[in-house]
Amino acid sequence: MKIVRWLAGFAAAASLLAAIPVTAQPYPNKPIRLIVPFAAGSASDILARMIGEPLSQALGQPIIVDNKPGNNTTVGTELVATAPPDGYTLGLLTNSGLAASPGGLTSGVRYDPVKDLSYITLVASVNYVWLVNNDVDAKTAPELIKLIKANPGKYNYASGNTGGIAYGGYLKNAHKLDVTHVPYKSTPQALADLISGHVQLMVADVPASLSMIRSGKVRPVGVPAPQRYVLLPDVPTFAELGLPTPPNMDGWWALVAPAGTPDAILDRLNKEVVKILKADAIKAKLLQSSFMPTPSTRQQATQYQKDQLQVWKTMIKDLDLKVE
Template sequence: MKIAPLTLRYQLARSALLAALTGLVPLASQAQYPDRPVRMVLPFGPGSATDTFLRIVAEPLNAALGQTVVVDNRPGAMSALAVEHVAKSAPDGYTVIAATNSIVATPAGILRKVNYDPIRDFTPITRLAGTSYVLIVAAEQPWKTLADLIEYARANPGKLNYASGNLGGLMYGGMLKNSIGVDMVHISYKSTPPALLELLAGRVHWMFTDLVTASSQAKAGKVRPLLATAAQRTAMFPDVPTIAETGIQGFADMPAWWALYGPAGMPKDAVERLNREFTTILRRPDVRSRLAVMGIDAVPSTPQELANFTREQSQSYIRLIKEFDIQPE
């Protein structure tokens, strides 16, 4: 057996080493997710419950991801503007949405035309949290109880109006109006803050809003809560009766929720990383206690659990909208 000359052996060894190193280059050059800021789109404006909640989570998320989490508020059209924007974004993991139950309710019949499908056009990442609603009136209004408000409405048909700045305001407001059989005017706003301003100014008579908004305004003495939608009285409003306690018929259980989605086709590593970091943060005692004070319950999940939940909620809203004859906006 002949031994190759030294020069030839050197060239062969060098070629083998280069081939090995070349094979490693793609692995070494692949950046781990995320390697730039992540944009989290919110379907409601600054000051809303969604905005307040997600900014609390965004603080520790910045550190966990090692990148800035940019909160992008895009209110309007019952959250459809924000949801459609994310559905059409690049599925690279750098644009996600902290959606509310509007993501399934809007295409179920809340709006006449919606350019997205809640199942087909999104990648489920994790459930985030849930809360409930409260009916409020401005503190200067004369109604001390729900019975007072209903009595006035029946004595003055068509003279009262109510606002909605989110899905709960729209649905629960419509349910109350239908259940007592009195004509009242509905006024829709892009999000809760502008609707609340109109309520406080006396141009809106009543509205359903989330516990986060109701609590802060009640503590400031600006609003009076008259009815809670939760199954049991909440610690935040122990003196406010629930729907069941009033005996009023015609309401459906429709709690508010938030969940994280990305565009369809998101990379698996991005989904897993976001799921892991959000789950860890939402299980932290300090974060959970901050949210609990606001009436928000953290409920992280697996991506598959969110996928199942999304399908169930979509079917539920199709049924509810038909059952309560909710007319599209």
């Protein structure tokens, strides 16, 4: 009888314990994987490590940067889109994988950047500038356009990334320029050939070209933006030079998670990353590396991606752009 009573008491205790809800461990309780769709040493990799260290301190867990380049960033972007939505796989992704490639620039895209991803915050952006070799007899964008039109077929223009392809294609088509596109796999390689004169023109991102502009190795002739750049205050905008301003096709980064990630996790990450991006020390560090910090709400980041997707779809169709 004692055994029966003991078993009955044990069963009652077990039943009581089962009725008590198990409290989940607070997020995060293990390392977080941050996918970067570019190789180590790239601008994206540098940016990831700049924000990864303070984010790790804020969350109390390691942030492990995982470089997954390939197919114009779609390989890394797809890894984020198909990961478990638990907050332990994030992506520092770019306009290439979130707008340009799914907009039609790259074939083989197997994810929907609107439906398959949750946007935490915008992180940073980079501007573009129209450059020429120093032997080109033009000091401004209008002078360059006039020179090209007077010498059809004489000039080549380089591109080293998605933005360079798009801006270069826009300028060629908008102004009906008879120039030859020479695509490169990387911006540094294209800039080296611009300096040596193998190509004469290029639209390049400011982080890659700023030191060469400041040292006088290449000449800026204008920026395709409504306002002058903080990092290039002496270079006039297209509007100031009397030229139409192209759609915004600058480079940008967003911190994203797989769709279905709980709002509480997304809100926590937004709060911490926005705080990091607004800190004076981090802002100064980003600007020193030519990144423009762009902290945002989750809603702003989501809408910006949708707007940029439409911009790229339109430009890709109108200009018949493609990754070569």
